[in-house]
Amino acid sequence: MAQQDDVFKKIVSHAKEYGFVFQSSEIYDGLSAVYDYGQNGVELKNNIKRYWWEAMTLLHENIVGIDSAIFMHPTIWKASGHVDAFNDPLIDNRDSKKRYRADVLIEEQIAKYDEKINKEVAKARKRFGDSFDEAMFVQTNGRVADIAARRDALHERFAEAMNAGNLEELRQIIVDEEIVCPISGTRNWTEVRQFNLMFKTEMGSTADGAMTVYLRPETAQGIFVNYLNVQKTGRMRLPFGIAQIGKAFRNEIVARQFIFRMREFEQMEMQFFVQPGREMEYFAYWKEQRLRWHKALGLGDEKYRYHDHEKLAHYANAATDIEFRMPFGFKEVEGIHSRTNFDLSQHEKFSGKKIQYFDPERNESYTPYVIETSIGVDRMFLSVLCSSYEEQALEGGDTRVVLHLPEALAPVKCAVMPLVKKDGLPEKAREIVNDLKFDFATHYDEKDSIGKRYRRQDAIGTPFCITVDHQTLEDGTVTLRERDSMQQQRVAIADLHRLIHDRVSLNSLLRKLG
Numbered sequence: 001m002a003q004q005d006d007v008f009k010k011i012v013s014h015a016k017e018y019g020f021v022f023q024s025s026e027i028y029d030g031l032s033a034v035y036d037y038g039q040n041g042v043e044l045k046n047n048i049k050r051y052w053w054e055a056m057t058l059l060h061e062n063i064v065g066i067d068s069a070i071f072m073h074p075t076i077w078k079a080s081g082h083v084d085a086f087n088d089p090l091i092d093n094r095d096s097k098k099r100y101r102a103d104v105l106i107e108e109q110i111a112k113y114d115e116k117i118n119k120e121v122a123k124a125r126k127r128f129g130d131s132f133d134e135a136m137f138v139q140t141n142g143r144v145a146d147i148a149a150r151r152d153a154l155h156e157r158f159a160e161a162m163n164a165g166n167l168e169e170l171r172q173i174i175v176d177e178e179i180v181c182p183i184s185g186t187r188n189w190t191e192v193r194q195f196n197l198m199f200k201t202e203m204g205s206t207a208d209g210a211m212t213v214y215l216r217p218e219t220a221q222g223i224f225v226n227y228l229n230v231q232k233t234g235r236m237r238l239p240f241g242i243a244q245i246g247k248a249f250r251n252e253i254v255a256r257q258f259i260f261r262m263r264e265f266e267q268m269e270m271q272f273f274v275q276p277g278r279e280m281e282y283f284a285y286w287k288e289q290r291l292r293w294h295k296a297l298g299l300g301d302e303k304y305r306y307h308d309h310e311k312l313a314h315y316a317n318a319a320t321d322i323e324f325r326m327p328f329g330f331k332e333v334e335g336i337h338s339r340t341n342f343d344l345s346q347h348e349k350f351s352g353k354k355i356q357y358f359d360p361e362r363n364e365s366y367t368p369y370v371i372e373t374s375i376g377v378d379r380m381f382l383s384v385l386c387s388s389y390e391e392q393a394l395e396g397g398d399t400r401v402v403l404h405l406p407e408a409l410a411p412v413k414c415a416v417m418p419l420v421k422k423d424g425l426p427e428k429a430r431e432i433v434n435d436l437k438f439d440f441a442t443h444y445d446e447k448d449s450i451g452k453r454y455r456r457q458d459a460i461g462t463p464f465c466i467t468v469d470h471q472t473l474e475d476g477t478v479t480l481r482e483r484d485s486m487q488q489q490r491v492a493i494a495d496l497h498r499l500i501h502d503r504v505s506l507n508s509l510l511r512k513l514g
């Protein structure tokens with residue numbers, strides 16, 4: 001684990017050193033859990049967004065996009081349940097004065113039991129070799145069965161307390177499990193209290209009678225309140241979806257792990273409206289579709305898993321997370337929720353406007369059901385960054401840091417380098433840049449040795465480097481170096497476009513999705 005922490009620290013400093021992510025307001029000592037994206041970060045982030053947007057709106061003829069405002073009528077958040085129920089249970093340690101989410105402390109305790117079980121299993125696998133039967137071992141080994149029973153009992157008690165919103169019981173679980181504050185090491189805990197995560201601000205001057213408005217904590221409500229507009233003006237028929245990418249804000253109590261949990265972040269959400277009774281079919285469809293979207297990036301199929309929810313949000317009748325193996329464990333990057341007709345019905349009730357769909361086949365009107373897919377851009381960014389980072393030992397004792405970014409997402413697709421800064425090579429290299437730049441993000445680089453220039457491009461994940469040398473002037477060929485294998489081949493300038501395009505275009509990534 002310490003080793004993993006180390007790697008994560010290196011990734012965070014790499015992100016800063018190479019212009020991916022900066023702490024917000026850094027020269028004023030920073031603003032907690034708020035981050036800025038630098039020159040390479042913004043390109044990677046835009047490419048992730050484009051991949052999602054095009055997978056939704058180009059590959060599905062029944063999905064359209066919108067861009068709704070961040071400010072919305074405050075009653076929307078009353079209707080959605082956020083004013084009353086968008087809370088986290090918080091608890092303070094009296095000695096360290098540190099604040100924690102009570103549910104997270106308990107989830108971490110459950111994870112500790114899981115870790116113990118996994119350790120025992122790993123030891124036994126080593127001992128028994130090929131003949132090892134994991135299921136049998138877990139059932140029959142007394143020590144493991146005992147840990148598993150304690151874990152399951154804790155899990156059940158926790159789920160019950162969360163479902164009932166029983167704050168005293170949450171505290172009692174923390175006490176009974178003897179959970180200590182990681183800073184002070186003591187068990188001197190306060191009561192558990194609910195804390196609303198929405199940011200508030202005022203709209204209009206006080207003379208006008210200012211109104212309290214919220215910074216949206218999710219983009220989904222902007223879609224629900226535009227359901228009728230889009231359905232009518234787009235003449236949409238069920239099933240159909242509305243996609244949106246935009247900022248969301250949450251006053252997170254515990255903001256940790258870099259851009260994993262931020263107070264200002266970005267979401268990519270799609271609400272898919274279906275006939276009542278067909279929601280489970282579409283829930284299964286989107287669960288599968290979304291995992292395919294992730295896996296097509298080639299970060300490693302074993303890094304993903306589903307986590308089905310046992311505690312369902314008040315509006316949901318099925319929910320699952322897609323979790324990704326970050327350096328700090330499997331964590332949610334995306335949620336897929338069957339939200340029933342809760343949101344549209346609530347908006348109908350609170351606005352007094354009829355929000356229904358007339359189904360010409362059934363010859364009746366009803367409130368559609370909704371399947372939501374909701375993914376955080378920043379968490380997606382983090383998962384791509386973490387799984388791409390490698391410190392690679394090279395022959396001859398050298399090392400390089402390379403980002404094996406999926407090529408279609410890389411901020412720079414190719415870098416063109418004259419071998420030396422004379423003899424007409426820079427001019428020739430500029431000529432190549434001026435041709436490629438219309439199709440690919442292309443860098444020109446003539447500073448330092450060629451080895452150093454390669455390392456710089458490896459560190460930001462540039463898939464191709466093109467080197468112009470004296471032979472180029474004679475026969476119109478260049479060397480094309482590939483980031484991951486570091487292999488170089490001699491190719492004609494005329495072939496560059498095709499060779500690069502085949503590998504880096506978003507198009508080839510989208511084609512994997514069919």
Ligand code: ATP
Pocket residue numbers: 218250252259260261262263265266267332333334335374375376377378379380
């Ligand atoms: P968590 O349990 O981690 O707080 P959540 O279940 O509240 O997340 P949702 O409300 O389902 O998250 O939001 C959908 C997606 O938005 C999440 O899967 C995640 O990728 C992203 N997200 C949510 N909160 C944050 C945050 N504070 N910072 C960055 N991304 C976030």
